[in-house]
Amino acid sequence: MPVYSMTGYASAQHSTATTAPEGESRTQPVTQLGLEVRSVNSRFLDLTFRLPEDLRQFEPVLRELLGSKLKRGKVEVRASVETTSATNIPDPTPKLLQKLNATQDSIRAWLPTANPLSVADVIRLAAAEQGTSRDWSADVMPLAEKVLKELLSARQREGARLATMLLGHIAQLRTLAEQAGPLVPKLVEQQRLRFMERWKEAMALTEGATLPEAAQDRALTEATAFAIRIDVAEEITRLNSHLDELERLIKKGGEIGKRLDFLIQELHREANTLGSKSAALELTHISVDMKVLIEQMREQVQNIE
Known part of the structure; x- marks a missing residue:
């Protein structure tokens, strides 16, 4: 068997285009899932996860995967989800714009002094909508297995x-x-x-x-x-x-x-x-x-x- 160090680093990314609703024609945003693992020496196995809200649900399976292959070390797992498009600005859907307009009218009916939505507010809400619409169930584990394999190679x-x-x-x-x-x-x-x-x-x-x-x-x-x-x-x-x-x-x-x-x-x-x-x-x-x-x-x- 090889000798493994507890020191190592590995990272990988997976990109995918978000599918637009049927009947809509707009710039397709590209969503990138990034995963990196850093490992240093420790007396025991110490796993730390820094995941965005969209990926919190995967922490138990990621912990089980890493625990099955690593025995000692202080291991930090970081994940990120970034959405971009050809213009780097998310394209709000008509459905979202209609919903925002109705919500704004309802709020201002009760609070006349409330500030209207700005363009920046609409872009931010559109980005949030695109981020939450993605299901990463089929992508996280294959990417994690790839990163873990690279980490083991680095430690070896x-x-x-x-x-x-x-x-x-x-x-x-x-x-x-x-x-x-x-x-x-x-x-x-x-x-x-x-x-x-x-x-x-x-x-x-x-x-x-x-x-x-x-x-x-x-x-x-x-x-x-x-x-x-x-x-x-x-x-x-x-x-x-x-x-x-x-x-x-x-x-x-x-x-x-x-x-x-x-x-x-x-x-x-x-x-x-x-x-x-x-x-x-x-x-x-x-x-x-x-x-x-x-x-x-x-x-x-x-x-x-």
Whole structure:
């Protein structure tokens, strides 16, 4: 399965001409339905709809459609309905003009001081009449399915880019872990020799050059305790285990965002422990480089579904 990002955008439009009543000859207005979907990262699926009044009735079916394909993300759905004609001015029907005239006469009979209808008022009411006469039942869902398909494609492309980046960082972390492994035995041997030399110097100052066996055992014990304190073999083993699981999940794909986020936290924990046990500048540098890579991975994993 592919890896999906939660970030994506898609939009589509559908245009249709409004049919004039039989027997009337007038400029046919063109009505355009527009639909766009924006998606960003979120812990859960959060759907927001911004629909005009003519399309409010479609929110439940749109919510069901999106919920069946999207599992996580903050998703905003916007729809618009625009009506235009060759002159960009709606053409009022004789029936509407007659109705407006009768309504105006009735109102002014009761309210003589009421202002008469202006041309702008008539155009606005004509546009409203044309907008409400359109039934979008046959157009909204096919358009929504088209936009959703494009959104999924966009999220898949972004997810593939994130997966490639994460696999590259995993390879770099493996290299750093390999570099850290041989450093510890070398440090242990250096510290053991340093303990022995210091005990020899101390004993030479007090009892001559001969080093008692008990003192030598004490030096070896201290060296052993030091070796235990700086041993990072367990951390490196766990770190490699987490990297193996990360790589497996990324190649498997699907809904892996939350599991990747947990593993990133565990990687960060091991890198911190590696740094706290560091007894050499080289190991400190490796720990810092690991944490930089892990932090970059954390930021990108937040966008994976």
